[in-house]
Amino acid sequence: MKYRNLGRSGLRVSEIALGSWLTYGKSVEDQTAERCIQTAYDAGINFFDTANVYEQGEAEVVLGKVLAQYDRSSLVVASKVYFPMGDGPNDRGLSRKHIFEQCDASLKRLNMDYIDLYQCHRYDPTVPLVETLWALDDLQRQGKILYAGVSEWPADKIQEAHRIAKEHNFRPLVSNQPIYNMIERYIESDILAVSQANGMGQVVFSPLAQGILTGKYKAGQSAPSDSRAANATISSGLKKYLEDDHLLETVDSLSHFAQQLDISLPQLALAWILRHPGISSAIIGASKPEQIEDNIKAVDVELTEEMLAGINELLQPISRFKPRS
Numbered sequence: 001m002k003y004r005n006l007g008r009s010g011l012r013v014s015e016i017a018l019g020s021w022l023t024y025g026k027s028v029e030d031q032t033a034e035r036c037i038q039t040a041y042d043a044g045i046n047f048f049d050t051a052n053v054y055e056q057g058e059a060e061v062v063l064g065k066v067l068a069q070y071d072r073s074s075l076v077v078a079s080k081v082y083f084p085m086g087d088g089p090n091d092r093g094l095s096r097k098h099i100f101e102q103c104d105a106s107l108k109r110l111n112m113d114y115i116d117l118y119q120c121h122r123y124d125p126t127v128p129l130v131e132t133l134w135a136l137d138d139l140q141r142q143g144k145i146l147y148a149g150v151s152e153w154p155a156d157k158i159q160e161a162h163r164i165a166k167e168h169n170f171r172p173l174v175s176n177q178p179i180y181n182m183i184e185r186y187i188e189s190d191i192l193a194v195s196q197a198n199g200m201g202q203v204v205f206s207p208l209a210q211g212i213l214t215g216k217y218k219a220g221q222s223a224p225s226d227s228r229a230a231n232a233t234i235s236s237g238l239k240k241y242l243e244d245d246h247l248l249e250t251v252d253s254l255s256h257f258a259q260q261l262d263i264s265l266p267q268l269a270l271a272w273i274l275r276h277p278g279i280s281s282a283i284i285g286a287s288k289p290e291q292i293e294d295n296i297k298a299v300d301v302e303l304t305e306e307m308l309a310g311i312n313e314l315l316q317p318i319s320r321f322k323p324r325s
Contacts, residue, residue: 001044008199009174017047019283020059037066039289051080064110082121094124096135118145137170149175155190180204201280210238213269219245270298
């Protein structure tokens with residue numbers, strides 16, 4: 001495994017992180033989840049990402065139980081706050097009240113004394129930004145969280161947050177967690193530049209586009225029976241990908257580049273992401289230990305400028321440079 005600093009902070013995170021969205025506490029049995037987490041840790045992954053809203057806390061519970069067997073200092077654990085966790089008017093968003101209460105709830109579910117990276121899961125226009133940043137700063141002063149970040153925030157709000165933090169002497173945000181892969185590339189327009197200018201690293205999710213960039217889905221063919229797409233409750237994003245035959249055919253063409261390097265298509269897709277110095281880590285979601293064993297090999301893949309140019313030329317017609325609606 002290789003490691004990078006999380007933005008300009010001193011925190012070192014594995015280039016490949018293991019996430020729990022759509023997997024642990026939901027579609028993957030706890031025993032399999034345990035094997036996946038153990039495989040990741042044994043391979044050198046130190047960065048584990050979750051959120052309170054993932055199965056209403058169950059993902060945090062599963063992750064905490066498995067990670068309890070390891071030295072806490074060897075782990076970097078990230079969680080998030082924003083989405084509804086109840087029916088009350090204060091059971092959602094980024095108010096000081098909700099942030100404090102959900103941080104305590106996440107700590108209990110994880111069975112940990114602190115969270116390494118606590119992230120605002122989305123921007124909340126209903127709460128003054130200074131209130132949100134003030135709450136995050138206080139949690140850091142209390143030692144409940146070590147670093148703070150955001151997820152899927154627009155560039156102007158990231159810039160505003162850094163202005164406010166500097167003005168009030170709050171600890172700065174160190175990371176942003178956006179979707180980023182060969183298809184979804186909107187952060188290239190302004191998010192990457194603004195983040196780097198302010199010392200933030202990107203911790204990207206869905207690097208394989210919910211499995212599309214594994215090459216297992218083919219135009220005109222039914223989804224494999226053991227795939228996520230065979231589930232009747234697939235996400236709207238995955239459904240859109242599967243309905244786009246041109247996209248699936250383009251992904252199939254990417255295998256040519258993978259074959260040149262004698263690597264798998266997922267390894268190529270991950271190496272393409274890690275090519276960018278603004279990326280601190282790519283979060284994979286795994287339902288099988290073998291997927292982790294394959295994915296982590298991407299950290300050793302080097303793509304030449306010529307190969308990158310060829311890949312980008314192929315991707316241009318299917319790449320999306322605007323935020324998802």
